[in-house]
Structures are given as C-alpha cells and as structure tokens.
Amino acid sequence: xxxxxxxxxxxxxxxxxxxxxxxxxxxxxxxxxxxxxxxxxxxxxxxxxxxxxxxxxxxxxxxxxxxxxxxxxxxxxxxxxxxxxxxxxxxxxxxxxxxxxxxxxxxxxxxxxxxxxxxxxxxxxxxxxxxxxxxxxxxxxxxxxxxxxxxxxxxxxxxxxxxxxxxxxxxxxxxxxxxxxxxxxxxxxxxxxxxxxxxxxxxxxxxxxxxxxxxxxxxxxxxxxxxxxxxxxxxxxxxxxxxxxxxxxxxxxxxxxxxxxxxxxxxxxxxxxxxxxx
Amino acid sequence: xxxxxxxxxxxxxxxxxxxxxxxxxxxxxxxxxxxxxxxxxxxxxxxxxxxxxxxxxxxxxxxxxxxxxxxxxxxxxxxxxxxxxxxxxxxxxxxxxxxxxxxxxxxxxxxxxxxxxxxxxxxxxxxxxxxxxxxxxxxxxxxxxxxxxxxxxxxxxxxxxxxxxxxxxxxxxxxxxxxxxxxxxxxxxxxxxxxxxxxxxxxxxxxxxxxxxxxxxxxxxxxxxxxxxxxxxxxxxxxxxxxxxxxxxxxxxxxxxxxxxxxxxxxxxxxxxxxxxxxxxxxxxxxxxxxxxxxxxxxxxxxxxxxxxxxxxxxxxxxxxxxxxxxxxxxxxxxxxxxxxxxxxxxxxxxxxxxxxxxxxxxxxxxxxxxxx
Amino acid sequence: xxxxxxxxxxxxxxxxxxxxxxxxxxxxxxxxxxxxxxxxxxxxxxxxxxxxxxxxxxxxxxxxxxxxxxxxxxxxxxxxxxxxxxxxxxxxxxxxxxxxxxxxxxxxxxxxxxxxxxxxxxxxxxxxxxxxxxxxxxxxxxxxxxxxxxxxxxxxxxxxxxxxxxxxxxxxxxxxxxxxxxxxxxxxxxxxxxxxxxxxxxxxxxxxxxxxxxxxxxxxxxxxxxxxxxxxxxxxxxxxxxxxxxxxxxxxxxxxxxxxxxxxxxxxxxxxxxxxxxxxxxxxxxxxxxxxxxxxxxxxxxxx
Numbered sequence: 001x002x003x004x005x006x007x008x009x010x011x012x013x014x015x016x017x018x019x020x021x022x023x024x025x026x027x028x029x030x031x032x033x034x035x036x037x038x039x040x041x042x043x044x045x046x047x048x049x050x051x052x053x054x055x056x057x058x059x060x061x062x063x064x065x066x067x068x069x070x071x072x073x074x075x076x077x078x079x080x081x082x083x084x085x086x087x088x089x090x091x092x093x094x095x096x097x098x099x100x101x102x103x104x105x106x107x108x109x110x111x112x113x114x115x116x117x118x119x120x121x122x123x124x125x126x127x128x129x130x131x132x133x134x135x136x137x138x139x140x141x142x143x144x145x146x147x148x149x150x151x152x153x154x155x156x157x158x159x160x161x162x163x164x165x166x167x168x169x170x171x172x173x174x175x176x177x178x179x180x181x182x183x184x185x186x187x188x189x190x191x192x193x194x195x196x197x198x199x200x201x202x203x204x205x206x207x208x209x210x211x212x213x214x215x216x217x218x219x220x221x222x223x224x225x226x227x228x229x230x231x232x233x234x235x236x237x238x239x240x241x242x243x244x245x246x247x248x249x250x251x252x253x254x255x256x257x258x259x260x261x262x263x264x265x266x267x268x269x270x271x272x273x274x275x276x277x278x
Numbered sequence: 279x280x281x282x283x284x285x286x287x288x289x290x291x292x293x294x295x296x297x298x299x300x301x302x303x304x305x306x307x308x309x310x311x312x313x314x315x316x317x318x319x320x321x322x323x324x325x326x327x328x329x330x331x332x333x334x335x336x337x338x339x340x341x342x343x344x345x346x347x348x349x350x351x352x353x354x355x356x357x358x359x360x361x362x363x364x365x366x367x368x369x370x371x372x373x374x375x376x377x378x379x380x381x382x383x384x385x386x387x388x389x390x391x392x393x394x395x396x397x398x399x400x401x402x403x404x405x406x407x408x409x410x411x412x413x414x415x416x417x418x419x420x421x422x423x424x425x426x427x428x429x430x431x432x433x434x435x436x437x438x439x440x441x442x443x444x445x446x447x448x449x450x451x452x453x454x455x456x457x458x459x460x461x462x463x464x465x466x467x468x469x470x471x472x473x474x475x476x477x478x479x480x481x482x483x484x485x486x487x488x489x490x491x492x493x494x495x496x497x498x499x500x501x502x503x504x505x506x507x508x509x510x511x512x513x514x515x516x517x518x519x520x521x522x523x524x525x526x527x528x529x530x531x532x533x534x535x536x537x538x539x540x541x542x543x544x545x546x547x548x549x550x551x552x553x554x555x556x557x558x559x560x561x562x563x564x565x566x567x568x569x570x571x572x573x574x575x576x577x578x579x580x581x582x583x584x585x586x587x588x589x590x591x592x593x594x595x596x597x598x599x600x601x602x603x604x605x606x607x608x609x610x611x612x613x614x615x616x617x618x619x620x621x622x623x624x625x626x627x628x629x630x631x632x633x634x635x636x637x638x639x640x641x642x643x644x645x646x647x648x649x650x651x
Numbered sequence: 652x653x654x655x656x657x658x659x660x661x662x663x664x665x666x667x668x669x670x671x672x673x674x675x676x677x678x679x680x681x682x683x684x685x686x687x688x689x690x691x692x693x694x695x696x697x698x699x700x701x702x703x704x705x706x707x708x709x710x711x712x713x714x715x716x717x718x719x720x721x722x723x724x725x726x727x728x729x730x731x732x733x734x735x736x737x738x739x740x741x742x743x744x745x746x747x748x749x750x751x752x753x754x755x756x757x758x759x760x761x762x763x764x765x766x767x768x769x770x771x772x773x774x775x776x777x778x779x780x781x782x783x784x785x786x787x788x789x790x791x792x793x794x795x796x797x798x799x800x801x802x803x804x805x806x807x808x809x810x811x812x813x814x815x816x817x818x819x820x821x822x823x824x825x826x827x828x829x830x831x832x833x834x835x836x837x838x839x840x841x842x843x844x845x846x847x848x849x850x851x852x853x854x855x856x857x858x859x860x861x862x863x864x865x866x867x868x869x870x871x872x873x874x875x876x877x878x879x880x881x882x883x884x885x886x887x888x889x890x891x892x893x894x895x896x897x898x899x900x901x902x903x904x905x906x907x908x909x910x911x912x913x914x915x916x917x918x919x920x921x922x923x924x925x926x927x928x929x930x931x932x933x934x935x936x937x938x939x940x941x942x943x944x945x946x947x948x949x950x951x952x953x954x955x
Contacts, residue, residue: 003753003755006749007753009749010753013738014738017740017741044584044585045588045589046588046595047588047592049584061587061613061615061616061624062614062616063612063613064590064610065591067613068613102734102736103732103735104737105704106730106733107792107795108753110703110725110728111725111750111753112725112726112753112755113722114722225300225303225304226296226300228299229307232306248307249305249306249307250305253302254307257299257300257303257304260298260299260302263295264293264294264296264299267291267295268289268292271288271292274284277704278699278704278705280720
C-alpha cells in the first residue's frame with residue numbers, strides 16, 4: 001500500500017478517536033436536524049410565500065425562492081468557509097505535533113517510509129477529514145432546502161469544496177510550522193496568521209490605496225501577492241452558493257493558485273523535515 | 279538521491295511553487311477594483327431629504343386672515359400645498375401626480391423628451407407660441423384624477439385669454455377664473471378667427487394651478503378645496519407620500535380596468551380584496567415601482583400578496599428559461615412585502631430596457647433636427 | 652549484517668556539543684550486541700543514527716549492507732524506541748495492523764495475533780492501549796518491532812517498566828530471535844540483562860567506543876580472584892600468602908595467572924588455618940567490566 005495513504009489512514013484513525021471531532025460531527029447533525037424539523041417553507045409557484053421557524057412566522061417578503069434563499073446560502077457559504085477554516089485550525093493544530101512527539105516520531109521514522117511521506121500523509125489525512133465534514137454539512141443543507149423549498153442547487157456544496165481548498169493552504173503552513181517548532185499552539189497561531197493574511201490579500205487592491213505611494217505600498221503589494229487570497233475565495237464561494245455572478249476573473253485560476261501556494265508551503269515543510277533530527 | 283540533494287530539490291520546488299501561486303492568484307482575481315455590474319435599484323419606500331425639502335417649499339398657500347374679530351372660527355387643518363389641497367377627498371378616489379419637472383431632469387425624462395421632440399421640436403414650439411407656457415420650464419406637476427386633470431407651475435405668462443377666446447367665464451373665489459365648456463371663437467395671430475368646441479370646463483387659480491374638469495361645478499369644487507371651503511377629509515395624497523417621480527393613489531376600480539382581459543380573474547380578486555393602491559415610481563436611475571395595496575381583510579390581502587409574489591416568480595422563471603437575462607435580473611428585485619392588512623409590491627424596470635424601447639425617438643429627433651438645419 | 656562502521660562528529664547546533672565523537676564499530680551478523688555506558692554517553696543518539704532518525708554530521712553508517720536512509724533497508728529492521736508513545740485510543744490489534752501496513756506488508760491478522768500471544772498480550776488484544784500498564788505497552792512495542800520478522804532488531808530499553816516475570820519472558824523471546832539468526836542490538840541499563848542475552852558488548856563513554864568485544868573476552872581480562880574464608884582467619888598469615896583484604900569480612904583477593912598458581916595460593920592459606928567457603932573469578936560480571944573500564948577514565952557513573 002502507498003505509504004502516504006497509510007499515514008493518512010493513521011491520522012484519520014487518530015482523529016476519529018478524538019472526542020471533539022466526534023462532537024463536531026454530532027453538532028453538525030444536530031443543527032441540520034433542528035433546521036430540518038423546525039423550518040417550514042411555504043412555496044407557491046416558485047415563490048417563497050412564508051417561512052416559519054419553530055412555528056413562528058418570519059417576517060419576510062414574498063419573492064422567488066432562489067432569490068429569497070440567496071442570503072441564507074451566502075451566509076451559509078461564509079460560515080462554512082471561515083468557520084470551517086477556523087475550526088479546522090483549532091481541531092487539527094495538534095495532529096502534526098502529536099505525530100512528531102518523542103517516542104512516536106522515532107518509531108515512524110524507523111518504518112520503511114520516506115520522511116516526506118509522513119508529512120504528505122498527515123496533510124492528506126487532515127484534508128480528507130476536512131472534506132468529509134464539509135461534504136456532510138453542506139450536503140445536508142442542500143438536501144434540507146431542496147426538499148423543503150423544491151429549489152435544488154449544488155452551490156453550497158461547491159462553496160464547501162472551495163473552503164477545503166482554502167483550508168489546504170492554511171493547513172500546509174501549519175504543518176510546516178510544526179516541522180520547525182513542535183507546538184500545537186504555534187501551529188494554530190500560524191494558521192490564524194495565514195487566515196488573516198489571506199483575508200487581507202483578497203482585498204489587497206483596495207487596501208494598497210491606503211498606503212502611501214512608495215516603499216510601503218510596494219512592500220505591502222509584494223507580501224500580499226504571495227499570500228493565498230482567502231477572502232476572494234470566500235466571496236466567490238458566497239457568490240456561487242447564492243448563484244450570483246462572480247467578481248473574480250477566473251475562479252479556476254484563483255483556486256489553482258491557492259492550491260499551489262499550499263503545495264509550496266508543504267514543500268518548505270518537506271525541506272525542513274528531511275533535514276531534521278529527532 | 280542523497281539527503282542534502284533531496285533537500286535542495288524541495289527548497290527549489292517550494293520557491294517555484296510560490297512564484298507560480300502568486301502568478302495564478304494574480305491572474306485569477308485580477309488586479310482591478312471590483313466593479314458592480316449588477317443593477318442597483320433604489321426603491322421609493324419613504325421620503326428622502328430632497329423630497330422633504332421640495333414638499334416644504336410647496337407650502338405656499340397662506341390662509342387668508344379672517345377679519346372677524348371676536349368670533350373664533352375653528353381653524354380647519356388643510357394642506358398648504360395648493361395642488362394637494364385641490365385633489366379629491368375621501369376613499370375610492372384616484373389621483374396620480376407626475377413630477378414633470380423632476381422627471382424632466384431624470385434619465386428617463388431625457389428619453390421622453392426625445393419622444394416629444396421627434397418632429398424636431400415643432401410641436402413644442404407651437405404649444406409655447408400659442409399658450410405662452412413652456413412645458414419644459416414652467417410646468418411643475420401634472421395630476422390625473424378621476425375627475426380630470428390639473429397642472430401646477432408658473433403660468434404667469436400664459437395667454438389664457440387668447441386660448442379661450444370668447445368662452446363664457448367668470449371669476450370665482452379669491453383668485454380663480456372658471457371657463458365653462460361650449461363653443462368659442464379664437465382669433466389667430468394672423469388675424470383670422472377659428473371656432474372651437476370644448477367639452478371640458480377649465481379653471482385657473484392664481485396663475486399656479488390649471489384645472490380641467492367635466493363640469494364647471496367640479497372645477498369650482500376643486501377651487502373651493504384649495505381655498506379651504508371644501509369638505510374636511512384629508513387629501514387623497516397626504517404630504518408625507520409625495521415621494522418619487524410619480525406617485526398617487528389609484529382606486530381598485532381603475533386598476534382593474536387597466537388590467538388586460540386575460541387577467542380578469544386577478545382583476546376580480548383585486549376588487550374583492552383591496553380598497554386602494556398607493557403607487558410610487560422612482561425614475562432617478564432604473565425605474566423602480568412600489569405599490570402598496572391596502573384592504574380591510576388582512577388574510578385576504580396576504581393571500582393576494584402571495585398570489586402576486588408567485589406570479590412574479592413565475593415571470594422570472596419564464597424570463598430565465600427564455601434567456602432574457604436582463605429582465606430576469608430585474609425580476610430578482612421583484613418582491614411582495616406583506617404587513618398585516620397591506621402589502622408592498624416592489625418591481626423594477628431597467629433603464630437600459632426602456633432606452634432600447636425608446637431608442638427610435640432619439641433617432642427620429644436627430645433625423646428631424648438634421649433636416650431642419 | 653555485514654558490518655557497521657561509523658566515524659562521525661555530530662555537533663548540536665546551538666551548544667556545539669558533540670554527542671558522538673568519532674565512533675568506529677562493527678557488529679557481526681547474527682550476533683546479540685549489547686551497548687552499555689553511562690548517561691550521556693551517546694547510546695541513544697548512536698542507535699538513532701543507525702536508523703537514520705539522526706543524520707550524522709560526518710562519517711558513514713552501513714546497516715545490512717546499505718544506508719539506513721534507504722526504506723528497503725529499514726524494512727528489515729525492527730525498532731523499539733526508548734520511550735515509545737502509543738496512540739491511547741487504539742486497540743493493540745489496530746496498532747499492529749497499521750504498523751504492518753506502514754512496513755509495506757500485507758495485513759496479516761493471524762500473524763499479528765500470534766505476535767501478541769508471544770509477547771503475552773493475547774488477553775488484552777481488544778482493549779484500548781490507553782488502559783495498558785507500562786509493561787504492557789513495552790510488550791506491544793516489542794511486538795511491533797517484531798512485525799515482519801526483521802533481520803535486525805534494535806531495542807532501546809526493551810524491559811523498561813516490565814515486571815521481573817515479564818523480563819524473563821522478554822529475554823526468552825530475544826534469545827529465540829537470536830537463535831533464529833536475527834541480529835540483536837540491545838541498549839539496556841540492566842547490565843544483567845545485557846549479560847544474559849548478548850554475546851558481544853560495546854562500552855560507550857563520552858561519544859566514543861571505549862571497549863568492544865566478546866563478553867567472555869572482556870570479562871576474562873583480569874587474573875584476580877575473590878576468595879571468602881570462614882570467620883576467624885589469621886589476616887597476617889593470609890597477607891603473607893599473597894591475599895589482600897577485601898571489602899567485606901572474610902573476603903580476600905588474590906592474583907593468580909593460572910589454576911596451578913591459584914591452587915598453590917589456596918593451599919598456602921589453608922596451611923595457615925583458613926577455611927575456604929567461596930571462590931570465584933573477580934570482575935567476571937559486566938558491572939565490573941564497566942566499572943573497570945570507566946574508572947581509569949574518571950567517568951564512573953550510573954550505567955544507563
């Protein structure tokens with residue numbers, strides 16, 4: 001069997017035994033079931049005529065159901081994107097450091113696998129976890145609103161997948177940080193830093209005008225050029241979830257860019273890990 | 279591969295990937311500021327600052343002092359905007375105000391102007407010459423009611439005498455003159471005479487209001503309302519509702535009549551459920567319409583709102599299916615906002631769509647102006 | 652294992668501390684090799700460098716005819732680290748099957764349960780590792796090292812935390828492995844254990860190999876004997892006969908190159924009226940060898 005898959009399985013098995021990840025899955029299920037049970041949508045000829053939550057009528061206007069659900073889907077996309085990445089940062093921050101803990105890393109390194117397999121496997125395992133959680137949550141959302149409103153869209157699902165790409169870039173940096181310093185807190189801090197940087201990078205054009213023309217602006221532009229543009233991705237995810245036109249030129253290129261950034265960060269991790277003594 | 283060489287390769291790969299990522303993200307997002315190409319429609323939902331100012335300025339009618347010291351006459355509340363005061367009172371009446379001046383200076387006004395001047399402006403010149411009134415300069419508002427029509431503005435230069443000829447007329451009230459319907463002989467500028475037949479009564483009040491009614495009594499009643507002698511009921515359009523480029527109250531009967539025969543069912547439902555409909559149209563950019571439907575039975579009103587919402591949703595789906603992107607985009611804005619015994623229907627028409635429809639006006643005007651030169 | 656030869660200086664970046672200061676060592680294939688030395692001698696670093704976990708600053712390591720960086724070589728090595736950390740929420744069976752897969756072997760549930768039985772964990776196989784005692788974890792670690800019948804077993808403190816009965820079990824397993832032809836590389840602070848299992852020993856001190864060779868050769872080095880006489884001996888007479896007083900009452904030491912010289916010395920003592928109670932070669936245990944080796948260097952410490 002491929003050693004990368006083997007390590008990914010190792011990480012996944014480890015994750016499954018963590019109570020708070022199980023709690024997260026239970027939490028998603030609860031939210032989905034509460035929404036499914038308490039929300040009633042009254043749809044007439046494709047128009048959302050009335051919506052009731054826990055039997056209470058929500059004061060809202062009567063309009064086409066897809067237009068009416070747009071804010072819901074946009075909000076869901078943003079929650080999935082930023083909330084998911086934040087949860088991922090917290091939940092997955094100690095996978096790599098615990099894998100590199102004394103007594104465990106020696107055992108793993110003595111196994112007949114390449115060192116980079118270990119990092120790549122951890123990355124793959126965590127990404128599988130993120131993907132699984134996202135698919136579970138967003139599919140549930142799509143199903144609930146699809147059944148209740150008769151309006152079917154894969155938007156939230158696609159938004160969730162885009163969130164996974166964003167998280168890939170963030171987690172790659174976290175993993176690389178763990179090869180430098182074996183600390184879950186620092187790893188999480190690096191993740192949050194990339195997230196904040198990624199939000200800023202998405203608005204770099206707007207923000208750069210606030211800098212005085214010259215060295216400071218050039219420096220800002222240079223730094224943000226390389227950072228993953230997470231806020232642009234989030235915006236695009238929101239747009240896709242709500243089926244509104246995209247603001248970015250080419251979503252595919254942007255996604256590829258963020259993904260490639262992740263691989264770049266991972267390559268730095270490989271470089272560091274290959275030369276590290278445990 | 280030995281370890282050191284492998285590490286160097288990883289570092290090289292990392293640098294390469296970062297550069298590639300930067301290029302891809304730059305190309306993917308683009309470096310131009312995001313621009314909003316989706317339509318932005320502002321619905322007239324309440325009075326805006328400039329409209330409040332406008333209403334403020336129109337309170338020109340100063341109630342004459344009653345020189346009757348000793349007896350205290352009860353001051354009756356009445357609108358101080360003469361035009362609003364002149365409107366019919368009570369439920370079931372119709373009055374729609376077109377802010378001619380504001381409309382004239384809106385994008386849609388430009389389009390309408392093109393249509394008016396399709397002949398190169400000859401007709402407009404003719405009106406100016408004959409009446410002494412420049413519709414583009416002197417006209418402020420135009421009101422259509424179920425009784426007739428009213429114009430407000432500055433009619434100081436109007437040649438009423440020349441227009442009316444020897445029609446039977448009489449002074450009425452504090453500053454009005456009422457012309458009765460019938461035949462009149464008008465002397466043309468070149469000295470020849472012409473006999474005209476007019477079926478309507480006409481009233482002029484203080485050179486500010488020009489009223490057209492079916493009978494002289496109707497015109498006189500309007501003048502009475504302006505001068506405070508009419509009934510006590512509030513004006514059909516309260517001052518607080520004077521927002522938008524076009525606004526007013528339509529009786530359900532009038533609306534039902536406007537609907538095409540295939541919508542007979544909807545017309546009947548409207549008659550059954552609603553009392554009147556308050557209308558506001560904003561034409562400052564795209565044309566946005568808000569119609570507030572009011573009826574005595576909240577449940578029935580809500581049901582009607584749902585039906586209308588569904589009809590709009592169907593129309594949007596149809597537009598989407600037929601690939602009419604613009605209409606579908608604007609129908610995105612269409613919605614019904616229920617609120618107890620009323621609901622607000624909001625709709626928008628894109629300026630571009632109107633421009634397209636009225637494009638022929640501009641072409642004809644340009645052609646006419648070219649030949650005139 | 653054809654040989655392990657290694658000469659390197661490894662400097663910790665910050666302190667510039669050399670853990671290993673140029674070591675040459677070769678371990679013959681099929682032998683049971685023990686590594687002893689005081690704390691900080693570099694034993695664990697040395698073991699890690701055999702596995703490629705620590706990369707030498709200079710010098711070369713050859714294991715089983717190849718470099719430890721080659722996964723194919725590592726596939727033939729079974730390793731039990733010093734402080735093995737096991738995932739607490741897993742069962743022993745799951746852990747072993749993961750190790751099997753990571754070693755690139757086909758999953759072999761039967762083989763794994765046989766291994767668990769061999770290390771005495773058959774009853775606890777389905778329990779979570781988190782509930783294991785330290786000794787049980789060590790046994791599981793040993794089982795993991797034995798997965799895939801490796802040609803070389805590198806064990807760092809294998810009996811740490813295991814009760815005396817368990818130690819006996821582990822020793823039995825190790826001897827079985829050696830008999831099967833597996834090369835054993837053992838680092839244990841229990842010298843008696845090393846002595847009982849290993850046929851060759853290297854003594855490490857301050858990052859260098861101080862002594863290395865067959866256990867008998869190392870132990871046989873002295874011509875000194877310990878003799879104990881029944882109470883009431885004439886110390887002066889014994890002194891005249893060549894005996895020096897030992898640390899305990901009635902214990903004496905004597906130098907004798909061969910059996911004839913030894914018997915002559917004993918005869919002289921008995922002639923002086925001393926009654927012989929015990930006689931054995933002085934310094935025959937590993938502890939004595941270690942102490943004897945470390946004492947001249949002035950670095951006597953607790954062996955670990």
